[in-house]
Amino acid sequence: MKLSIDRERCEGYGLCAESAPELMHLDDEGELVLDHDEVPPSAGPAAESAVRVCPVAALKVG
């Protein structure tokens, strides 16, 4: 499973990072940084919940 971020859309809300801190964080400029290219299977549900909480639908799993 892979996470991808639509940079055009991402507004730097950071709710995703609050929901799955093990997978992503915001840098000092408020840019979202994905910490893994490939989401470990054990973190699948965390990845989905991060996608769910993004208010502008900038994050996708696939």
Place this chain on the structure above:
Amino acid sequence: MGPARPTERIVVVGASLAGVTLADAVRRQGFTGSLTLVGAEPRAAYNRPALSKGVLDGTATDADITLPPLTCDVDEIVGTAAAGLDVDRREVVLEDGRRIPYDRLAVTTGARARRLADLGAADPGVHETVFRDLDDARHLAAALRGRPKVVIVGAGILGMELASVCAASGAAVVVVDRQPPLLAQLGRYLSDLLADAASAHGVELVHDPAGVRLRGTGTPVVELAGGGRIEGDLVLSAVGCAPNVGWLARTGLLTDGGLRVDARCRAAPGVVAAGDVAAFPVPGGGHRRTPSWNSALEQGRAAARTLVDGDDAPALVPSPYFWTEQFGLTVRICGELPARGTPALLRGGPPSDGALLRWSDAGGGATAAAVNTRMPIARLRALTRPEPVPLEVQR
């Protein structure tokens, strides 16, 4: 309530942000019993804030706004509303007559658009149009193609966001309210800022302290109590929302027509509630609904912990976070609203180029707002703590 036993049945009623978050969190907390999610809408849960933004202006597709489906073990009953609750037998009664037994119940039925008719301010026979769900958004998007004259009653967050998208689509827009736009919701400073932006985008703001009444049949005419009538091709009511608690009538769960919860989101023994439906305790006493995305998330997760861990679950300390997009301004706010008084300008000149504002309150805390400024929510939230303001944001 004590911790859930592994074989118990949890039923969640209402399958939007709060309900889906809650169901997901219950499993993530390790609950192994049976889990059922009941939702009235005939489609997968979606991102409601996008309705008045990307869905209306055409930049968000259905795929963009659909929330990821639950992948945990859950029975989903979609397109069927709960019609009632049998508290004695512990059964949710669905509109098709089915009865779904539960040991623990989560109420996440959200809110519906309030109507002027509910407030006694519409003639019988008026066709009142509101905006709350995907169908409403599709209807309005279609109507806007004809560049109608739009009259919006209610200058709160929803009314102003709708005004913004309607104006951007080329419609002539009038917004009517008893109060200046957003004053009650956001306070004077942001009210002035957004009202100026609305005017600059050609929106006419009308203010009648005595209120309005919808007159006629079919598309109504807006009659101002202070005199005057406003006609439009489209009249939208955006006068707040009311909790979906009709199905809980005569259960003893309601107080003054609302569903109150405690700081662990408990409404009664074995019953939790979260999101737009729930009236949460307010510091200083009383209860208030906090209909916002972040509250639905926080409360959904907190209620899940309460269901699974019982009284050992931590009390929720809300961290209010809210945003709105309108008239070229994206405003994100952490802390209590409305913000009173004049804010300190921590950064920026004209707000449209980006500004960071901070209102100190008497208790030493603060409300902080970022206007057209990207900033991690954690840094904005840090500004709501008592002074001194962290050095790095003073630049």
